[in-house]
Amino acid sequence: MTWIAQNLWLIPVLPLAASAVIAVNKQPQRKLAATLAIGSMVLAFLLSLGAFSAVLLHPNENGVFRELAGFNWLQFGGQWLRLDWVLDPLTAVMLVMVSFVSLLIFIFSVGYMAHDENFTRFFCFLSLFAGAMLGVVIANNLLLFFICWEIVGLTSYLLIGFWYHKPSAAAAAKKAFITTRIGDLGLLLGMVWLYAETGTLNFYTTDGTGCLEQTALATMATHLTTTGMAVSTAIGLLIFLGAVGKSGQLPLHVWLPDAMEGPTPVSALIHAATMVAAGVFLVARVFPLMAQSPSIGPHTTTVLQVVTWVGALTAVFAATIAVAQTDIKRILAYSTVSQLGYMMLGLGVGGVAVGMFHLITHAFFKALLFLGSGSVIHGCHEEQDVRKMGGLKKFMPVTFATYAIGMLALSGFPLFFSGFWSKDEILHAARGWPVSPVPFYLGAIGALFTAFYMTRQVALVFFGQRRTGVSPVSISNSVQAGHEKASPHHDPHSFSDESQQESLRQAGSLSYEPHESPAVMTVPLIILAVFAVLLGFIGTPAWPWFDSFLNGEPAGFDFSKLTESGTLGLMLSSAVIVFAGLGLGWWLYGKRLRKTADEPDVLQTAQPAVFRLLANKYFVDEIYEATVVRFNAWAAYFCDFLDRWIWGGVVVLVAKITLGLAWLYRFTDDFVVNLGFDTGCETLRDGGGGISKWHAGRVQTYLRVIGVALVVLIFFLIWGGKP
Amino acid sequence: MTPLQGCLLVSALLFAIGLAGAVTRRNAILALVGIELMLNSANLNFIAFWRYGPHPEALTGMMVVIFSVAIAAAEAAVGLALIIAIYRHYKTANLDEIRSLKG
Numbered sequence: 001m002t003w004i005a006q007n008l009w010l011i012p013v014l015p016l017a018a019s020a021v022i023a024v025n026k027q028p029q030r031k032l033a034a035t036l037a038i039g040s041m042v043l044a045f046l047l048s049l050g051a052f053s054a055v056l057l058h059p060n061e062n063g064v065f066r067e068l069a070g071f072n073w074l075q076f077g078g079q080w081l082r083l084d085w086v087l088d089p090l091t092a093v094m095l096v097m098v099s100f101v102s103l104l105i106f107i108f109s110v111g112y113m114a115h116d117e118n119f120t121r122f123f124c125f126l127s128l129f130a131g132a133m134l135g136v137v138i139a140n141n142l143l144l145f146f147i148c149w150e151i152v153g154l155t156s157y158l159l160i161g162f163w164y165h166k167p168s169a170a171a172a173a174k175k176a177f178i179t180t181r182i183g184d185l186g187l188l189l190g191m192v193w194l195y196a197e198t199g200t201l202n203f204y205t206t207d208g209t210g211c212l213e214q215t216a217l218a219t220m221a222t223h224l225t226t227t228g229m230a231v232s233t234a235i236g237l238l239i240f241l242g243a244v245g246k247s248g249q250l251p252l253h254v255w256l257p258d259a260m261e262g263p264t265p266v267s268a269l270i271h272a273a274t275m276v277a278a279g280v281f282l283v284a285r286v287f288p289l290m291a292q293s294p295s296i297g298p299h300t301t302t303v304l305q306v307v308t309w310v311g312a313l314t315a316v317f318a319a320t321i322a323v324a325q326t327d328i329k330r331i332l333a334y335s336t337v338s339q340l341g342y343m344m345l346g347l348g349v350g351g352v353a354v355g356m357f358h359l360i361t362h363a364f365f366k367a368l369l370f371l372g373s374g375s376v377i378h379g380c381h382e383e384q385d386v387r388k389m390g391g392l393k394k395f396m397p398v399t400f401a402t403y404a405i406g407m408l409a410l411s412g413f414p415l416f417f418s419g420f421w422s423k424d425e426i427l428h429a430a431r432g433w434p435v436s437p438v439p440f441y442l443g444a445i446g447a448l449f450t451a452f453y454m455t456r457q458v459a460l461v462f463f464g465q466r467r468t469g470v471s472p473v474s475i476s477n478s479v480q481a482g483h484e485k486a487s488p489h490h491d492p493h494s495f496s497d498e499s500q501q502e503s504l505r506q507a508g509s510l511s512y513e514p515h516e517s518p519a520v521m522t523v524p525l526i527i528l529a530v531f532a533v534l535l536g537f538i539g540t541p542a543w544p545w546f547d548s549f550l551n552g553e554p555a556g557f558d559f560s561k562l563t564e565s566g567t568l569g570l571m572l573s574s575a576v577i578v579f580a581g582l583g584l585g586w587w588l589y590g591k592r593l594r595k596t597a598d599e600p601d602v603l604q605t606a607q608p609a610v611f612r613l614l615a616n617k618y619f620v621d622e623i624y625e626a627t628v629v630r631f632n633a634w635a636a637y638f639c640d641f642l643d644r645w646i647w648g649g650v651v652v653l654v655a656k657i658t659l660g661l662a663w664l665y666r667f668t669d670d671f672v673v674n675l676g677f678d679t680g681c682e683t684l685r686d687g688g689g690g691i692s693k694w695h696a697g698r699v700q701t702y703l704r705v706i707g708v709a710l711v712v713l714i715f716f717l718i719w720g721g722k723p
Numbered sequence: 724m725t726p727l728q729g730c731l732l733v734s735a736l737l738f739a740i741g742l743a744g745a746v747t748r749r750n751a752i753l754a755l756v757g758i759e760l761m762l763n764s765a766n767l768n769f770i771a772f773w774r775y776g777p778h779p780e781a782l783t784g785m786m787v788v789i790f791s792v793a794i795a796a797a798e799a800a801v802g803l804a805l806i807i808a809i810y811r812h813y814k815t816a817n818l819d820e821i822r823s824l825k826g
Contacts, residue, residue: 697822700754704746 004050005067005087008138011047011095012148014040016131022124033120034110037127041103044134048095055092056549064088064552068140068206084202086140089550090356094137094281097360101273101367102130104524108371109265111520112378122162122263129155133274137281142191142201142211145285149187149246152278153180156270160262172258179255183245187282190238194289197223197231203285217292229302236290236303240283240310247279247340250314254621256337260329264374267329272336272366277359280343283307284352284359291351300435304348311344312430312439312446317618319449323456324603324614327384328373331457334617335410336366338446342426345439350429353547357539358426360546361418364535365409368528372403375517375525376461386460393462395514400462402525407458409532411451411582414575418536423447425539428570444577451581459589466514467596541567730771737764751806751816755799762795 018040022033058065070084085091106126113122132155135148154177161173194211195201197220204210211217220232243249248256259271270276283290290303318337325331339362347355377384379396393400409417412424427447430440516522539546588602604611616622737760744757766788773784810816 698819699821700746700818707742707746 002054002067002087004047004054006069007047008051008069008085008087008091011044011051011099012131012134012138014044014047014131015127015134019124019127019131022120022127025120027118027120030119033123034106037123038103038106038110040127041099041106041130044130045096045099045103048092048099048134051087052092052096055087055089064550066204068204070140079199081143082141082202083144084140084205085138085144086204087138089552090281090284090352091138093356093360093546093550095134097363098130098133098137098274101363101528102126102133102269104527105265105269105273105367105371106130108268108374108521108524109263111518112265112374113263116263118162122159125155125158125162126265126269129159129270129275133278136278140203142194142203145282146187146191149242149278149282150184152270152275153177153184153246156180156259156275159266159270160259162262162266166261169261172255172261176255176259179252180245183242183252183279186238186240186245187242190235190242193231193235193238197235212286212288217288220289221292232289232292233302236286236292236301237306239286240290240303240307243279243282243344244310245279246282247276247344248314248337249279249310249341249344250317253314253318253337254624257330257333257617260327260333264329264370264377267333268367268370268374271333272370273363276336276340277343277363280340280347280355280359283344283347284356287347287352305435306348307344308348308430308433308435308439311341311346311348312442314338314341315345315446316442316449317341319446319453321614321617322453323449324601324611326387326615328376328386328389328457328461329370329384331386331453332366332369332373335369335450335453338450339366339410342423342443342446345430345443346422346426349433349439350426353544353550354425354429356550357546358422361409361422361532361535361539364528365406365417365419365532368402368406368525368532369410371521371525371528372399372406375399375521376403378517378521379514381514386457388467389461390464391462391466392514396516398516398522399525402522402529403462404458405529405532407454409536411454412447412574412578413582414571414578416533416536418532418534420574420578421536421540424571424574425541427574428541428567431570444574447574448577448581448584451578452585455582455585456589459586463590541571725775727771727775730767730775734764734767734771737761737767749817749819751809751818751821752803754818755802755806758802759795759799762791762798766791 015037018036022036025032055065066086066088068084068086070082072080073083074081106123109122109126113119116122129152132148132151136145136152139145139148157173157177160176161170163169164173191201198211198216200209200211200216202210203212205213208215217232220235221230223231225231225234245252256271256276260267262271290307291301315338318334318341322331322334322338325334339358343355343358343362345355346358376389376392376396376399379392379399380389383389405417409419412420414420423443427440427443430443431437433439537543592602601611604615613619741757741760741762741764744760745754746757748754748757769784769788769791773779776784806816809821813821815821
């Protein structure tokens with residue numbers, strides 16, 4: 001047992017402690033808050049590096065490196081509930097990624113949130129989030145995992161609603177919380193079922209009885225539910241539901257774009273790099289369960305098929321929506337949803353290593369893009385509408401350069417950028433998927449759209465001429481449906497008077513130049529950009545170090561793998577796809593730059609119906625509004641009716657009956673029992689009073705009585721006694 | 724009317740006056756006077772029945788009356804002493820206000 005595995009708990013506890021200390025400090029103590037948060041993250045990062053190196057230096061002979069530690073938490077029934085943590089390659093990689101990205105984003109936030117009066121609260125939440133996320137990563141116990149997972153959900157809620165005085169932010173926070181709750185219900189049910197089946201929630205144990213180890217898996221795979229499905233499949237699907245909620249996969253993706261109402265560092269940290277990756281991480285963690293199947297071979301179990309299809313559909317679905325968005329952060333949000341779909345696709349078709357590799361590379365370049373967009377928003381005085389930006393290349397060179405790197409990485413520009421290698425690996429695995437070729441084509445189409453929308457965004461934001469200073473009124477009657485607020489204003493010190501705010505903004509956009517952000521914001525961008533490039537080389541087909549690291553095999557450099565089994569051809573075709581996307585984007589948006597902010601989009605003029613569909617996100621929100629929300633509202637009304645008239649009526653009836661009985665009792669008491677006693681008492685008292693007069697103590701009265709009695713006696717003796 | 728009847732009538736009258744005095748007088752001393760009157764009416768009866776009875780030569784009635792007068796004297800002394808003690812205690816000799824034997 002290495003020292004670091006024994007003390008792995010320090011990594012999440014440090015930020016948690018920092019958060020607790022910040023929470024009890026006063027609002028003006030900004031320096032202390034930032035120092036504590038960043039200091040704890042530095043320590044956590046160093047410890048993570050230690051953990052990583054411990055895994056790295058471990059000899060690979062006996063398979064995957066895995067060390068467990070923990071303690072007995074509480075006892076129920078005859079057994080102890082243990083809280084365990086695990087150090088294995090998966091944990092180590094995630095630890096380093098989460099703590100490093102968090103650290104950079106913390107530093108960035110110091111600059112971004114510098115003028116916010118709730119600076120300390122922000123860092124308190126950020127630290128809480130980081131601690132909980134690191135807890136998710138090290139958990140060897142589904143319960144501990146779930147606890148941390150829920151804290152992560154809570155901080156997500158708190159941070160999306162950080163500017164809670166904005167109604168849109170409060171609504172977005174609520175939406176995020178409720179939507180993820182739906183998924184978490186599945187996770188909870190899966191957890192309970194798993195416990196019922198295996199009697200343990202530990203993933204791994206030293207004696208091989210953990211719920212992800214062979215004996216438990218084999219038992220679960222042979223048990224059947226009433227519908228004939230293997231129990232392991234059912235549990236896997238339930239747990240995947242949790243991942244769907246957290247990672248914004250298809251039916252439950254609606255919260256993630258709205259979550260962009262939060263401060264931009266939050267979007268970068270929680271809703272791009274780490275928290276949403278928790279769902280992918282969950283699938284990777286319980287992958288043995290999902291891959292377990294009694295009859296069919298690995299990679300094609302029902303659960304993995306579901307994962308694959310959900311991921312592939314999400315990837316394309318979200319990528320097409322991103323094409324028609326105008327909010328810089330919303331474009332990135334849909335991009336995130338799409339990339340998370342890729343990760344799920346990778347997990348489904350290629351196993352842990354494929355999905356996790358994309359998760360790691362994506363975390364870096366998406367954090368880079370979000371922080372870059374934060375820098376843009378900051379530099380443009382809280383402007384978020386890409387149609388009103390333009391020409392920022394000249395004003396923000398560092399931001400532009402790093403953003404371009406992030407954009408190329410996300411698009412999957414060949415050879416030099418990490419996104420290319422990770423996405424290529426996913427497509428490669430999808431190509432070889434035995435069940436269906438469709439996910440591969442979906443992924444390829446998604447890649448085309450990804451390159452396209454990123455080119456569109458960069459062309460609109462950084463190239464051309466400045467389009468600020470247009471009247472905000474013309475924006476509101478643009479393509480977007482009424483519910484999407486044009487350019488939400490993110491200034492926390494926003495003026496209460498709306499018209500004053502508008503006039504100031506107009507004046508401001510005319511008089512202020514966009515400016516480059518301070519070094520505290522650009523340095524994290526540069527560091528992230530470096531990693532967005534370099535990380536790709538740890539997972540190329542020629543040197544699949546990442547894959548081998550996760551599987552505990554020695555990594556070998558084999559250049560010939562590049563050419564074998566169609567790898568080269570696939571790389572070429574994906575390169576062609578990327579170039580097509582980039583070229584199309586540049587042809588449509590880069591060559592003919594828009595001159596003013598309110599002219600219609602190129603696609604809008606060409607295909608107004610399609611564009612309208614995409615700009616309104618396939619009307620998913622509206623569909624939910626019309627079905628789920630309406631159903632809920634109806635159910636709520638129904639329950640209200642039941643409560644008010646049926647159950648309420650029963651309660652009132654019971655109350656009335658009781659009241660009537662009470663009246664009856666009171667009447668009986670007052671007029672029967674009490675009256676009887678009262679009368680009895682009065683009679684007795686009167687009698688007593690009458691008798692007591694004979695004992696008045698007047699001797700003369702006594703004498704008088706004696707005299708009268710004597711006379712009576714004499715009369716009686718003389719006349720009365722005779723018969 | 725025989726002399727005996729006259730004596731008994733006087734005696735009865737005297738008794739009635741004494742009783743009325745003892746019952747109606749507020750003052751304890753006057754009540755005591757009433758009691759003395761009743762006692763003396765009884766003495767008068769003794770004398771009358773002895774004088775006009777079958778053996779006037781035996782001095783039995785006289786003897787009883789002398790005893791009775793002596794006892795009455797002692798009784799009056801005790802009664803007066805009691806009244807003085809009560810008066811000292813209650814600061815009054817009004818029988819209506821003296822209702823209890825405990826202080």
